[in-house]
Amino acid sequence: xxxxTIAPTTARAGGIRRRTDAARxxxxxxxxxxxxxxxxxxxxxxxxxxxxxxxLSPGSGLSSTPSLIPADPSIxxxxxxFADLPFARVVGNSLLLATVTTLAQLFTSATAAYAFSRLPFxxxxxxxxxxxxxxxxxxxxxxxxxFAELRAWGLVDTYLGALLPTLAAAFGVFLxxxxxxxxxxxxxxxxxxxxxxxxxxxxxxxxPNIRPALATLAVFAFMGSWxxxxxxxxxxxxxxxxxxxxxxAGLQGQYTTQWDIVMAGSVVSILPMLAIYLFAQxxxxxxxxxxxxx
Amino acid sequence: xxxxxxxxAADVGADAGPPASRTGPPRSPGRRARRARYTLTxxxxxxxxxxxxxxxVLGPMVAAAWISLTEWNLLAPAExxxxxxxxxxxxxxxxxxxxxxxxxxxxxxLPLVYVGGLxxxxxLNTALRGRTVLRGVYFLPVITSWIVVALVWRWLLNPSNGxxxxxxxxxxxxxPGWWTDPAxxxxxxxxxxxxxxxxxxxxxxxxxxxxxxxxxxxxxxVDGAGWWRRLFSVTLPLLSPATFxxxxxxxxNGFQVFDQVYAMTGGGxxxxxxxxxxQIYDLTFRYGRAGEASALSWLLFVVILAVTVxxxxxxxxxxxxx
Numbered sequence: 001x002x003x004x005t006i007a008p009t010t011a012r013a014g015g016i017r018r019r020t021d022a023a024r025x026x027x028x029x030x031x032x033x034x035x036x037x038x039x040x041x042x043x044x045x046x047x048x049x050x051x052x053x054x055x056l057s058p059g060s061g062l063s064s065t066p067s068l069i070p071a072d073p074s075i076x077x078x079x080x081x082f083a084d085l086p087f088a089r090v091v092g093n094s095l096l097l098a099t100v101t102t103l104a105q106l107f108t109s110a111t112a113a114y115a116f117s118r119l120p121f122x123x124x125x126x127x128x129x130x131x132x133x134x135x136x137x138x139x140x141x142x143x144x145x146x147f148a149e150l151r152a153w154g155l156v157d158t159y160l161g162a163l164l165p166t167l168a169a170a171f172g173v174f175l176x177x178x179x180x181x182x183x184x185x186x187x188x189x190x191x192x193x194x195x196x197x198x199x200x201x202x203x204x205x206x207x208p209n210i211r212p213a214l215a216t217l218a219v220f221a222f223m224g225s226w227x228x229x230x231x232x233x234x235x236x237x238x239x240x241x242x243x244x245x246x247x248x249a250g251l252q253g254q255y256t257t258q259w260d261i262v263m264a265g266s267v268v269s270i271l272p273m274l275a276i277y278l279f280a281q282x283x284x285x286x287x288x289x290x291x292x293x294x
Numbered sequence: 295x296x297x298x299x300x301x302x303a304a305d306v307g308a309d310a311g312p313p314a315s316r317t318g319p320p321r322s323p324g325r326r327a328r329r330a331r332y333t334l335t336x337x338x339x340x341x342x343x344x345x346x347x348x349x350x351v352l353g354p355m356v357a358a359a360w361i362s363l364t365e366w367n368l369l370a371p372a373e374x375x376x377x378x379x380x381x382x383x384x385x386x387x388x389x390x391x392x393x394x395x396x397x398x399x400x401x402x403x404l405p406l407v408y409v410g411g412l413x414x415x416x417x418l419n420t421a422l423r424g425r426t427v428l429r430g431v432y433f434l435p436v437i438t439s440w441i442v443v444a445l446v447w448r449w450l451l452n453p454s455n456g457x458x459x460x461x462x463x464x465x466x467x468x469x470p471g472w473w474t475d476p477a478x479x480x481x482x483x484x485x486x487x488x489x490x491x492x493x494x495x496x497x498x499x500x501x502x503x504x505x506x507x508x509x510x511x512x513x514x515x516v517d518g519a520g521w522w523r524r525l526f527s528v529t530l531p532l533l534s535p536a537t538f539x540x541x542x543x544x545x546x547n548g549f550q551v552f553d554q555v556y557a558m559t560g561g562g563x564x565x566x567x568x569x570x571x572x573q574i575y576d577l578t579f580r581y582g583r584a585g586e587a588s589a590l591s592w593l594l595f596v597v598i599l600a601v602t603v604x605x606x607x608x609x610x611x612x613x614x615x616x
Binding site: 028030033036037038040041044045047048050054060065099106107108109111112114115119121130131134136137138139140141142143144145146148160164165166167168170173197198199202223226227229230234244245246248249252259262263266269270273274276277281284285288289290 | 492
């Protein structure tokens, strides 16, 4: 990355430069920085572009590299994808699991966050600490016993088996608790005077006041599920139950050299996330930025 | 199960009756019913998350410790072997190999995303036209799944007709075999991973940069500090909390690297990219050595925990919370 070297340097304090000169160099630097940043963005974007181009260039494989602008674009790869494989089913599986996971995490996180923000009880700090600790446990440690547990319950290779471990996540509890702590307690008190119990306060006072945090969590939960790989790989075995990432990884083995098909599958997997991202970019970027600020 | 608890919560909500004190649990004696109702309320709010976390995180965590003390192929009943799995792991040179490969990944990946992310964040923190659009584009790979990233880069870095080697060929350079070459496989994975995570690091650092008081930088400028001087003496020290966060998260994620390895090389060629989690996966689902796999996963967890604790201990020396 060469950007750093181009960022504006100020004239030395003792330099005897005329104002116009300084303005001119500043302008030149600014133009250069813009050019570098745009080129950088193009480079970052290129893999996406290339994925789409490849998916539209049938026969991209062992011997041919697609041309930069497809001369004869065709959706043949997409047709084959949906004809040869239960690909529509796979997309549906991913949508179903991501939707249920998102709704469940919104519910479980919001209720827990309310308890940690508004309901004092003995040992609350300890319980909250345990919640936070679960965030540090890597999924890899859990995979073997989880697999055994769900197999004992007869849930391997079922939607429920894929879903159960994703219903609650401490990250969401943490995120929503932070947001709830920002909601003035006077609002609760006013509601209490109006005769509202905790459930009504939770629903009509707190939740409407943390909508941005709920949106952030919804996007992250959906994205986490949509892109998750290890657990679905382990628990979902039949082709018609697989999710997109797992099916894509399998696709690669099946069509080793048919890159147009593999890239078409990748495009299908990116599109829904892209749509959500364009729609909720603010919440996604804000969510990431906030995690760094504590 | 959560649905049931949700219904229970709704029931309790329906007869919640008169508002309980908002400052804490009711303490006055003789109001046992009220206190019981408060306890029920707390449980109703807590159980929907506590039950799944208990069943699918904490329980399995303990179970993993037990499994790690057995010999078990996932099918036959597990056989108690005590600490044998750990002893085997610690003496097996393969263990050192998989940790070294993981370390290789981290050492290549971390400087790349940090310096790259910082450069982009610094540029985006200036008066730049189209900042929002540029930020959006740099962030785009973050929302893509690791599997897609791995597949796309496998194709970009395809030795025979991938676009990278095609471009290199224009300049008369004979590109390497990338993920098919043991020497280049890990650099390929690092490159793909850095591309994906650059935007994540950039957004965190950018938030940190925006929190820096511009007056401090102006003061340094008035004192005659040049751009590099200001970067190293003002910006970076003030950015240290964000840097700390990036390093902690990157190390945790780095030790757990798996998806992109699985889809790009599967640990190959010739075991050159066999990282710890790939080894855990293979031990469990390819070789049916779940006991050893659990022991290795506990070992990994302990390493991650130790590294994280060390960093938190060491942060006083360099992280400036102003």
